[in-house]
Amino acid sequence: MAEIPTIRIGYVPEHYLTPLHLALRSPAISSLPFKLALTSFPSGTGHMITSLRSNEIDLAIGLTEGWVAGLAGKQQASQSSDGGYKVIGHWVDNPLRWAIVTGRNRDEINGVSDLKDKRVGVSRLGSGSHIMSFVLAQQQGWKPDSLTTVPLGPFGPLRDGVSGLDESKGQTANPSAEFFMWEEFTTKPYFHATSEKPNPPLKKIGEIFTPWPSWMIVASTAVFPNPEQDRRLESLFQAFDQGIRDFEADTAQVVKLLGTGELGCNYIEEDATEWLKDVRFTNATRGVDDKIIGGVVDVLKVAGVIDSAMSNDEAIQRVIGIKR
Structure with a gap:
């Protein structure tokens, strides 16, 4: 058979x-x-x-x-x-609602305007998070190559990359990117403070919607x-x-x-x-x-x-x- x-x-x-x-x-x-x-x-x-x-x-x-x-x-x-x-x-x-996030302790970053000419973390080259960085630059009136792309891998390493914290080991390091973008509700538990988690690792500084x-x-x-x-x-x-x-x-x-x-x-x-x-x-x-x-x-x-x-x-x- x-x-x-x-x-x-x-x-x-x-x-x-x-x-x-x-x-x-x-x-x-x-x-x-x-x-x-x-x-x-x-x-x-x-x-x-x-x-x-x-x-x-x-x-x-x-x-x-x-x-x-x-x-x-x-x-x-x-x-x-x-x-x-x-x-x-x-x-x-x-459309997809993307949260624009950085590390909670990144006091130098408080809005999208602070991201010009900065490093954007992406999961992989060619991924949605990568493509949307160009769309963000276009919407903000920046040059398409104004952002430095840093491939970091999936959601966990992206969070670590902007916070400078290795969540799995509790260790700190220098951040490898200033921000990344990910789907709003998947990201929310990591930027929305609650009584159980009053100090989440991320800070939301904006959002962007796919125009399709x-x-x-x-x-x-x-x-x-x-x-x-x-x-x-x-x-x-x-x-x-x-x-x-x-x-x-x-x-x-x-x-x-x-x-x-x-x-x-x-x-x-x-x-x-x-x-x-x-x-x-x-x-x-x-x-x-x-x-x-x-x-x-x-x-x-x-x-x-x-x-x-x-x-x-x-x-x-x-x-x-x-x-x-």
Whole structure:
């Protein structure tokens, strides 16, 4: 008997991926002609891009700006038009709210204006946290290269990098960056003082929103060379849509689930409830709106991430695998 194939899905262990976990818990999953395996990427979208290109995962859900920059950005533009993956679907329709944070004891930094010409910590080159540093510079009227990029790894090392504190060892060191940006509610426990934790390690000095829908689905071009006609993807889109419907049908259960830590993340009831007020998952995951990708390309050109000489048509062709 032939072995059942497995489709490997990369994801970031955050609240936005709750419908993915619900989809895999649905009874309908057992009828699929393949298995699904999840791989967690705490370091984010940039790491998933590397893994897609290395054939370590087949599908991934991550940040829109990271996917687009990885396919149409200056580094990839000088190489093959096949960047190893294509954007095939929507996941979240609302913008992502990024907290801009520094170390709590960094008395010299009290607002975004203090960050000009400073060091920004990012998880990896090409990650959402990296791309958003260019967007921040563009919004502030700074030159695209005004910030010095310091790759520090996932969320924990980023916190240590701006605070100068090794949380795991309780040791102090010189800070390696002045600030970093991360999703608001994931970051909040580390900057919001409570009676239990009156001196959190971080200080929030601002926030920035992505000017586009925040999360999208991509597929490996090696595994799915013709995504428009791939029946496996059709089955997956149906499963994803069901996961989103299950999410929206019982948000009280979602709040409880996010408080257990079993999804690889942990959010207190207050934060999960606040997040639910604004989050909007897509009605149908299949396909990508080329106007939305064109808007992302426009902003990333101004930010210096995509070469202004590249036409939007070429960028969209490089990025989209399934059009809506």
